[in-house]
Amino acid sequence: MRNGVVLVNPPPSTDTSFFPLGFVFLASSLEAAGIPYRILNYSPQRYASDALVEIGLRAMMLDEPIEKRLAVASDLTSGQGNIVSEIADEILSGDEALVGFSVFRTNVDVACLVAREISRRDPGRIVVLGGPETFMQASVYGRLEGVGAVVQGEGELSLVELCKGVAKHNKLLGLDADIAGVYISGSERAPSMPIATTGFIPLNYGILLPFIREAANKQIPLLFSKGCIFNCRFCHNSDWPGGFRTADVAMFTDQLEKLLLHIEADGNPKVEELTFALRDCSFNGSWKDCERLCMALKKMERQIRLEAQLVAGAQLDRDKIQILTEAGLRAASLGLESGSDRVRKAMNKPSSVSEFLACLERLVEAGLNDIEISVIVGWPDETESEYLETANFLAQLSEMPVHVTLNLLTFFRPPSPVGAGIRKLVKTKGGSGARWIADG
Numbered sequence: 001m002r003n004g005v006v007l008v009n010p011p012p013s014t015d016t017s018f019f020p021l022g023f024v025f026l027a028s029s030l031e032a033a034g035i036p037y038r039i040l041n042y043s044p045q046r047y048a049s050d051a052l053v054e055i056g057l058r059a060m061m062l063d064e065p066i067e068k069r070l071a072v073a074s075d076l077t078s079g080q081g082n083i084v085s086e087i088a089d090e091i092l093s094g095d096e097a098l099v100g101f102s103v104f105r106t107n108v109d110v111a112c113l114v115a116r117e118i119s120r121r122d123p124g125r126i127v128v129l130g131g132p133e134t135f136m137q138a139s140v141y142g143r144l145e146g147v148g149a150v151v152q153g154e155g156e157l158s159l160v161e162l163c164k165g166v167a168k169h170n171k172l173l174g175l176d177a178d179i180a181g182v183y184i185s186g187s188e189r190a191p192s193m194p195i196a197t198t199g200f201i202p203l204n205y206g207i208l209l210p211f212i213r214e215a216a217n218k219q220i221p222l223l224f225s226k227g228c229i230f231n232c233r234f235c236h237n238s239d240w241p242g243g244f245r246t247a248d249v250a251m252f253t254d255q256l257e258k259l260l261l262h263i264e265a266d267g268n269p270k271v272e273e274l275t276f277a278l279r280d281c282s283f284n285g286s287w288k289d290c291e292r293l294c295m296a297l298k299k300m301e302r303q304i305r306l307e308a309q310l311v312a313g314a315q316l317d318r319d320k321i322q323i324l325t326e327a328g329l330r331a332a333s334l335g336l337e338s339g340s341d342r343v344r345k346a347m348n349k350p351s352s353v354s355e356f357l358a359c360l361e362r363l364v365e366a367g368l369n370d371i372e373i374s375v376i377v378g379w380p381d382e383t384e385s386e387y388l389e390t391a392n393f394l395a396q397l398s399e400m401p402v403h404v405t406l407n408l409l410t411f412f413r414p415p416s417p418v419g420a421g422i423r424k425l426v427k428t429k430g431g432s433g434a435r436w437i438a439d440g
């Protein structure tokens with residue numbers, strides 16, 4: 001009988017490498033349960049194309065029904081050396097019972113096309129969708145041809161239970177009553193709570209090794225906490241039921257030390273060429289936990305380059321920044337989202353624009369040399385003059401080691417004037433419309 005699972009990261013719609021950190025959690029928990037697994041990571045280098053950019057942008061910005069999205073995605077991919085059947089070939093070359101896709105909004109459409117292809121070629125395989133996109137969308141994806149089940153929430157326990165159930169009964173229906181956070185397609189039970197959440201299991205970051213060599217940006221993702229103590233209105237964390245949880249500090253540093261030893265033994269790339277990116281939602285959100293980890297990292301005396309997502313504001317003073325830099329922090333990602341105090345307040349962002357700027361200056365002064373600033377354009381009632389406030393704020397940062405990530409929001413109904421303009425451009429010009437806004 002078939003056994004185990006193949007974990008698939010579908011090709012991204014951008015040219016940025018993004019290895020799903022969730023695979024470390026899933027694979028570690030499968031290993032602990034003795035369940036065999038294989039990982040297929042589709043890097044952007046392999047399939048980068050305008051078609052994938054367009055599919056991702058349409059899914060993000062037009063908010064069309066899934067059936068229409070899949071029809072367009074099917075047309076766009078059929079002229080691309082048949083991405084869908086190539087990925088299906090690679091999945092079907094193994095003999096696993098389950099196929100697990102980790103999906104974001106920008107790559108879920110291609111994953112659904114592959115699921116359909118697999119079910120037509122080998123109906124015995126069970127395709128499971130999980131990841132950020134499925135959290136609130138189980139009923140949308142669970143009804144599609146080829147999708148057997150949808151995991152809502154953290155999959156460490158759910159996936160293991162699914163694998164065990166399928167290995168025992170060789171079917172899906174009938175298992176759902178017992179598995180929290182899993183919606184089985186065609187089941188009587190509506191997709192809903194309970195969403196599965198867990199604490200931190202012992203992780204094997206060594207799983208990342210084969211992908212570290214491939215990653216063009218040489219970033220190693222790590223996670224010290226789950227959830228966030230803030231409640232920004234646009235963020236799915238405000239709906240997340242698990243709350244804020246941290247890993248045990250000793251367990252975390254022990255896992256990191258093991259990963260460093262693996263990398264040193266491998267020698268390609270060298271540790272000093274890498275950035276260890278703490279993907280915590282807000283690394284300094286709970287300062288006492290953040291400080292405990294910084295002290296432990298400093299004690300390791302490893303001199304690794306760290307990056308973290310920080311909440312910038314008056315609370316992040318020079319003393320705290322010194323603790324972060326002594327732990328190895330050299331790069332950061334900050335959520336400005338808007339240069340307008342009114343819009344930031346509506347978003348429920350902590351701190352004012354001037355406090356954000358003062359904090360940014362302190363970080364640069366302390367030696368951070370790579371700072372990403374995230375901006376949201378198209379907030380529901382954002383006016384054009386507020387959009388210009390953001391543009392002017394960013395313009396004054398031109399001498400700083402800063403780069404900007406632009407998030408274009410168009411799905412609000414009714415959209416803001418800015419959001420409506422973006423949607424119109426994407427509709428009329430396809431992916432190049434949104435690219436034009438991002439470049440402009």
Ligand code: SF4
Nearest residue numbers: 228230231232235281
């Ligand atoms: S600080 Fe970041 S992760 Fe936390 S709620 Fe706000 S946007 Fe979400």
